Amino acid sequence: MSPLEADGATAGRETDYDRHHLLQRNDEETCIDGLNTPNKHQNEEFWKKKTSRWEEGSSLRRMLKVFIFVTVLLFVTNLVYEMQSSKKSDDLSLATIQHGESSSADEENEVAAAANDEGLHQETSGNGNKADFLNKIDVANETTKMLTARQTIDSALKALQRDVGPEYASELFGSLRFWNRRYIKQKLIRALLGQNGCPGKAQSDHDFIMSFAGTSVTAGHDNFFNQSYPIVLERLLLDSYTAAGLNLEVRNHAMGNNPAIPAAFCVRSQLGEDTDVAAWEFEMMVSGPLKNAYVEEWMRNALYLPKRPALLMLNGGEGAREPDSEGALPVDARTGSPPPFSYGGDKGDLFEYYDAFGVHSQAMHEAVWKLDHLDKFNFHALVQAGKPTPKPAKWHPGPGGHLLRAQILAHHYLRLLDDAIVVVQETFSETGQDNATIEFIDDADSAVRKDMGTYSAGGKNVEDATLDLPPPLYCDHFFCGSPASCAMTFEPKEQGSLLDLVLSPANLRSTKPTVEPQKHKMWHVQLYAADFDAVVFSQKQGFQYLDMKYVLQGNHKAGPLKLAVKSRSENHIVFCQPPKVWGHMPAHCGDLKDDAVVKIDEKRVSMVKSSSLYDKESSQPPNCWISEWKVKPGSHVITITPTNSDGSYVTLSALIWF
Numbered sequence: 001m002s003p004l005e006a007d008g009a010t011a012g013r014e015t016d017y018d019r020h021h022l023l024q025r026n027d028e029e030t031c032i033d034g035l036n037t038p039n040k041h042q043n044e045e046f047w048k049k050k051t052s053r054w055e056e057g058s059s060l061r062r063m064l065k066v067f068i069f070v071t072v073l074l075f076v077t078n079l080v081y082e083m084q085s086s087k088k089s090d091d092l093s094l095a096t097i098q099h100g101e102s103s104s105a106d107e108e109n110e111v112a113a114a115a116n117d118e119g120l121h122q123e124t125s126g127n128g129n130k131a132d133f134l135n136k137i138d139v140a141n142e143t144t145k146m147l148t149a150r151q152t153i154d155s156a157l158k159a160l161q162r163d164v165g166p167e168y169a170s171e172l173f174g175s176l177r178f179w180n181r182r183y184i185k186q187k188l189i190r191a192l193l194g195q196n197g198c199p200g201k202a203q204s205d206h207d208f209i210m211s212f213a214g215t216s217v218t219a220g221h222d223n224f225f226n227q228s229y230p231i232v233l234e235r236l237l238l239d240s241y242t243a244a245g246l247n248l249e250v251r252n253h254a255m256g257n258n259p260a261i262p263a264a265f266c267v268r269s270q271l272g273e274d275t276d277v278a279a280w281e282f283e284m285m286v287s288g289p290l291k292n293a294y295v296e297e298w299m300r301n302a303l304y305l306p307k308r309p310a311l312l313m314l315n316g317g318e319g320a321r322e323p324d325s326e327g328a329l330p331v332d333a334r335t336g337s338p339p340p341f342s343y344g345g346d347k348g349d350l351f352e353y354y355d356a357f358g359v360h361s362q363a364m365h366e367a368v369w370k371l372d373h374l375d376k377f378n379f380h381a382l383v384q385a386g387k388p389t390p391k392p393a394k395w396h397p398g399p400g401g402h403l404l405r406a407q408i409l410a411h412h413y414l415r416l417l418d419d420a421i422v423v424v425q426e427t428f429s430e431t432g433q434d435n436a437t438i439e440f441i442d443d444a445d446s447a448v449r450k451d452m453g454t455y456s457a458g459g460k461n462v463e464d465a466t467l468d469l470p471p472p473l474y475c476d477h478f479f480c481g482s483p484a485s486c487a488m489t490f491e492p493k494e495q496g497s498l499l500d501l502v503l504s505p506a507n508l509r510s511t512k513p514t515v516e517p518q519k520h521k522m523w524h525v526q527l528y529a530a531d532f533d534a535v536v537f538s539q540k541q542g543f544q545y546l547d548m549k550y551v552l553q554g555n556h557k558a559g560p561l562k563l564a565v566k567s568r569s570e571n572h573i574v575f576c577q578p579p580k581v582w583g584h585m586p587a588h589c590g591d592l593k594d595d596a597v598v599k600i601d602e603k604r605v606s607m608v609k610s611s612s613l614y615d616k617e618s619s620q621p622p623n624c625w626i627s628e629w630k631v632k633p634g635s636h637v638i639t640i641t642p643t644n645s646d647g648s649y650v651t652l653s654a655l656i657w658f
Contacts, residue, residue, distance in 0.1 A: 142428060146421050149244035153418045156240050160411050164404070168371060172404070173411045175367035176360060179351055181416070183358030184310045187276050188420035191246050196276070196307075204247050210234075211251040211271035211309075211494075213263060213298075214281030217316045218254035220402065222392035225544040227399045228252055230279075232406035237413055244417060251275075253492045255547035256534075260285045261613060261622035262576045264297035265479075265656045266486035268305060272494030277358075278302040279312040284395065286343075288617030293475035295343045296350055303357055303469055304483035310358025313351065314405075315341045318397045319364030320372035320379040329378050338369040347473050354470075362408060364401070377404075388541065476612035478658075482569050488654040489513070489525060491548040498552055498655060499525070503562040503637065513550040515539075523554035523561050528578045528651070529586040551578050553589075553649040560641040565657045567633050573600065574656035575607065576624040585623075588648045592625055595644035601636055605629060624654075631657075 161169045178184075187208070190196040194205040212218050212230040220228025234250035241248040253270050260282045263270065271278055280302075286294045299311055321330045341363035343350045351359045364382075371377040382401035383394065392398075397405070472480035487498040502508045505523055513525040515535060527535060528549040538545050554561060565573070577585075577592055585591070592598070593607040607625035614622055642650040 143425065145243070145245060146425050149240060150418060150421055152243040153240045153414050153421075156236065157411065157414055160236070160407050160414075164407055165376070168377075169411075171371060172367050172408055175364070176362040176408055176412050178412075179355035179359040180310075180357065181360070183356070184277070184360070185416050185420050185423075187310060187358075188246075188417055189423055191276070192244060192420055192424050206245055207247045207249065207274065207276075208241065209249045209251065209272070209275050210277040210279065210312075211275040212254055212279040212281065213258075213267065213270050214254035214279070214314070215258050215284055215316060216254070216256035216393070217284070217396060218252065218279075218281045218314075219256055219258075219545060219547050220252070220254075220543075221256050221545065222387045222389045222396040223399055223402065224388065224542075225252070225546065227402055228254075229397075229402040229406040229409070230254075232403055233409050233413075236406055236410035237417075240414055240417060244421060246417075251492075251494070252546065253494075254281065255490060255549070256531075256545075257549075257579050257581070257620070258282070258285065258547075259579050259620040259622055260294040260298065260618070262486065262488070262574065262624055262654045262656055264294055265301060265484035265574065266488055266493075266496070266654060267298060267301040268483075269486045269488050269493045269496030270490075271302070271305075273305050274307060275302075275305060275309045276307060277312055278305070278309040279314060281314040281316055283314075283316040285618070285620045287619045288615045290613075290615040290618065292343050292345060292350060292473075293480075293612070294615075294618070296473060296475045297480055299350065299354055300469060300472065300475070300480050301484055303354070308357065310360070311354065312409075313341075313343075313359065313361040315361075315363040315365065317364065317395055318379065318383040318401050319366075319368045320377060320382050322379050322394070329380060330373050333370050333373050338363075338366045341366060345474075350473065353473050360412075362405070364397075364405060367404070367408060388543075478571055479613060482571075482658050484656055484658055485565070485568075486654060486656050489550040489552050490653060491550060492546040498563075498652070501563040501565060501655065503564050504560070508552075508561075513548075515548075521555070521557040523552065523558045525550050525552050527551075528653075529588065530578070530581045549578055549653070551651040551653050553651040554642055555590075555647055555649050556642045556644055557647075558642060560639050561652075563638045563640075563655065564635065565638065565655065566635045567631050567657050569658050570630050570632055571658035572610070572630050573627045573636075573638070574613075574624050574654075575626075575652065576622070576654040576656065577651050578653045579620060579623050590642065590644045590648040590650045592640075592650055592652070595642060595648070596650045597639075597641045597643055598627075599639040599641075600627060600631060602639070624656075 164172055187196070191206055191208045196205055196207060210230070210233075218228065218230065219225075220231075225231065230250050230252035234248065237250075238248055251271065263282065267278065280295070280298055282294070282298070295313075302309055302311060321334075323329050341361055344353075351361060368377045368382070372379070372382075375381060381398075382404060383396070383398050384392075386399040387396070471477075485496075487496045487501050489498045499509050499511065508523050508525075511525055513527070515527045515532070517529065517532070518524045518526050528551050531549050535545075535548065552561075567573075575592055575598070577589075590596070598605055598607060606628040608628050610626045613624065613626065638655070640650065640652070644650070
């Protein structure tokens with residue numbers, strides 16, 4: 001049985017249902033307008049780093065494109081020739097019957113003229129036939145493309161099984177669990193049909209975008225950036241998705257020492273509003289009584305995005321058992337079942353609660369639970385081996401660990417694409433059309449309402465985005481009841497720069513961040529001092545990490561900083577400083593609460609720690625302050641004036657409002 005034939009029963013049950021909805025009308029999509037920040041894709045240096053990982057396999061893709069082009073060209077040429085020959089033969093026979101069996105030159109000319117006249121008549125008055133002919137060509141082209149794509153997918157799946165070992169494939173690939181597989185497949189069908197774009201945005205209707213948020217584990221620290229599993233995943237998927245006509249992009253926007261807050265509020269800024277699959281990896285950053293709230297806040301802000309992405313929830317760490325005190329690795333297989341990766345409590349499981357929205361999860365400890373005694377999957381192979389750094393962290397996977405997670409994810413996203421292609425192919429076959437539309441499913445059996453009508457209804461603009469999600473389960477309604485707006489200085493991000501909010505100093509809006517410390521007397525943007533040594537080292541080594549914790553900072557000599565925001569609901573404003581390192585800020589960094597005067601609309605406001613947001617028992621407590629009182633909906637001016645006389649800087653990395 002080939003990889004594509006496995007799980008056929010499940011795919012078969014879904015096919016008729018998917019095809020039924022595929023033939024229905026399409027709901028128009030729009031994208032909520034975000035902050036007007038220049039798109040990262042316009043940054044030449046960014047793309048140089050990002051696209052360097054695509055060089056591998058480019059020759060294969062060029063050969064594949066040439067093969068597809070030649071195949072389609074030969075097919076269409078043959079089809080045109082046969083139809084024209086048939087038409088001329090029929091017309092000539094009809095003319096011969098009408099004019100007799102004459103062999104004179106004049107009569108032959110009359111026959112030819114009659115045939116030409118008939119052809120002209122059909123071309124001018126029979127536009128339907130011409131349209132049918134052109135449509136058949138389009139369908140033929142699409143059919144050829146899809147068949148080639150399925151062959152490419154099948155080859156990729158076989159390669160994955162071969163690489164991980166056929167005897168281990170079931171155990172490894174089974175570690176990815178789906179709560180709603182059809183949701184993701186429908187997104188791929190939409191992309192295949194060219195109906196996955198956002199009107200008014202610089203985006204193709206055939207784009208399929210996967211965006212990863214998380215910690216240093218996902219960011220690839222202690223490895224080269226192009227060895228991180230999101231980038232490896234893109235390489236594993238790219239040929240198959242390209243063959244199917246999709247523009248695949250995988251964004252690795254994870255950061256080292258990245259607290260769950262403010263990340264949970266900054267999903268739009270970090271991942272981008274055009275995201276189709278949003279991935280979460282913050283397990284090491286959530287603990288304590290509020291951990292479920294932190295997870296839910298991120299999930300909801302991801303689902304508030306206009307394309308309502310499917311949610312991929314990932315655990316951190318390497319999964320394999322560590323060596324004992326003498327450095328010896330386990331040699332015996334574990335028994336029993338691994339503890340399931342999930343979040344929830346007495347109110348219910350979060351993954352199940354939001355199952356309607358394509359939740360799927362993968363945990364590395366589940367993948368290698370019964371395999372980590374083997375040399376191929378032990379701690380040394382997945383964590384220790386191959387790291388280019390002299391003193392790597394033991395919680396950072398090595399190239400082997402990143403590759404294995406990418407292979408597990410790729411296996412399922414290749415299967416999903418193949419299933420989507422089957423639905424589209426069968427629809428083409430039934431209708432003879434290549435322009436079918438799709439309507440997202442409304443799963444009546446789900447315990448949670450999934451009204452995909454809000455998928456477009458909320459897209460009018462961000463002020464109207466009510467987006468019908470179920471009530472929050474664990475997080476405070478003030479922070480989870482409506483979409484959060486976030487402007488930040490950290491990189492990477494897709495949109496929402498904190499500098500776009502600046503009213504004064506006016507020249508600050510166009511300032512460029514620097515890695516080197518700046519000591520001038522004006523507000524400026526530079527790398528967070530605590531990260532300086534690590535960033536300089538990684539740049540010298542050529543690791544090409546994207547994550548940079550830039551901060552907006554100024555001291556008492558810089559004067560007031562004024563920012564403008566427009567709130568949609570009555571709520572607090574959240575001010576975030578860069579995360580503390582082992583519980584402390586660098587010596588020259590002041591505290592926003594004690595070392596600055598903060599005003600909203602010229603009224604002084606105190607900074608407090610909210611019990612529904614701040615959790616000192618978390619592995620990385622938020623370094624965020626909340627306005628003591630709420631602001632009304634509308635436009636507001638925030639003024640921050642440093643007061644510390646010792647010359648230390650007040651730093652700001654994110655501003656959040658609702």
